[in-house]
Amino acid sequence: MTVLDMGCGPGFFTIEMAQMVGRSGKVIAADMQDGMLRIVKEKVAGMELENRIQLHKCEEQRIGVTQPVDFVLLFYMVHEVPDRRHFFKEIHSIVKPDGKVLIVEPPVHVSKSAFEETVSIAADAGFAVVERPKMVFSRGVVLRKG
Numbered sequence: 001m002t003v004l005d006m007g008c009g010p011g012f013f014t015i016e017m018a019q020m021v022g023r024s025g026k027v028i029a030a031d032m033q034d035g036m037l038r039i040v041k042e043k044v045a046g047m048e049l050e051n052r053i054q055l056h057k058c059e060e061q062r063i064g065v066t067q068p069v070d071f072v073l074l075f076y077m078v079h080e081v082p083d084r085r086h087f088f089k090e091i092h093s094i095v096k097p098d099g100k101v102l103i104v105e106p107p108v109h110v111s112k113s114a115f116e117e118t119v120s121i122a123a124d125a126g127f128a129v130v131e132r133p134k135m136v137f138s139r140g141v142v143l144r145k146g
């Protein structure tokens with residue numbers, strides 16, 4: 001699989017996902033902060049999975065990933081995006097048909113209604129809800145590209 005860790009931060013999930021995709025897979029670790037991408041680069045330097053990880057610098061209003069992906073992780077990042085409608089349209093253009101997206105948000109910053117608004121924006125962009133996993137201290141939803 002090719003997966004996108006969107007808003008990867010310091011790469012906590014990037015490394016986990018690079019282990020999960022195996023030798024033939026790829027993780028695109030994308031963030032708008034050079035400092036975060038530098039941390040990921042330094043963390044994985046010399047690791048066996050280094051060549052499975054491709055770093056990508058985003059603009060705040062443009063993801064800019066052109067390679068189609070099977071899965072997108074949006075962990076604790078959607079609430080930081082200024083224009084969610086534009087964001088999910090772009091995510092939709094990147095995800096392969098039948099590909100999935102996992103959104104996880106912190107309840108401290110994202111109320112139930114704000115989270116549902118995000119789910120509705122994602123639905124307008126062409127995603128269907130497939131699962132609402134129960135998570136401790138987080139709100140989560142799995143979407144599929146329709």
Ligand SMILES: C[S@@+](CC[C@H](N)C(=O)[O-])C[C@H]1O[C@@H](n2cnc3c(N)ncnc32)[C@H](O)[C@@H]1O
Pocket residue numbers: 006007008009010011012013030031032033036058059060061074075076077080081082
């Ligand atoms: C709270 S951190 C979460 C990091 C990581 N996903 C994790 O859970 O460990 C949010 C990250 O999303 C990035 N981010 C926020 N808005 C973004 C945008 N519009 N485009 C790209 N990255 C963004 C920030 O730079 C930051 O590194």
